[in-house]
Amino acid sequence: MSCNVDFYYFTVSPPSRAVWMTLEELGIKYNEHIVDISKGEHKTADYKKISFRQKVPAIKDGDLCLAESRAIAAYLVSEYGAQQKKQYLYPQESKLRAKIDQHLYIGENIFDQIQAYVNVGGVLFRGEKTRLEKVDEAKAALGSIEFMLEDHAYTAGDKLTIADFFYYIAIQLLSLTDFDEFDKFPKVVEWKKKMQSLPYHKKTCDEPMTKFRQYYQHVLSSKKE
């Protein structure tokens, strides 16, 4: 079946990358539209028609314009998962789906806990630093994921689901910093290796995050007294 999804994203944006991983994992065709938020490309009237809050990511699929990364990932699997034999990414059965939904909501908190430490906005736009005093929040987030992985290979069970993508983009924020306590979270380390072996990891994660780290570190070092 042909597919006509338009994907609006910015490569270094974490929620964009979770949707990007979902599209790649589904293996459907999509048209890429880079919206460079550093140049204000999301502030146009045309983009407002796609995403009324003018944020990335967003998609257009036929008449449907959709924003919010978790809603987009869930929709894409609901719409294309069966045809691609990948329904397990966001199962239809209500109890299984409820569990994934639970993880998607928890994922927002986990992201915020890690972001409290990494302080992307503060570092890039307000002359601030990595909030080293918040490292325990980041470690608490990693501890929650370690607990999820106690009995199974992926965060929500034995199979990869979209919940993994959203936890992963949160964890990856730590790669901007010099955080070096992953050895305290061996299950997370194992799971990270599985995520790193995904065939689209280089394109959706390594390349953008390397660029992002260089920029974050460059801004930090240019602020050092």
Ligand SMILES: N[C@@H](CCC(=O)N[C@@H](CS)C(=O)NCC(=O)O)C(=O)O
């Ligand atoms: N909750 C939204 C967050 C989207 C979001 O904040 N995107 C950022 C980039 S990571 C953005 O578009 N920022 C531009 C702005 O807010 O003006 C989602 O998960 O999609």
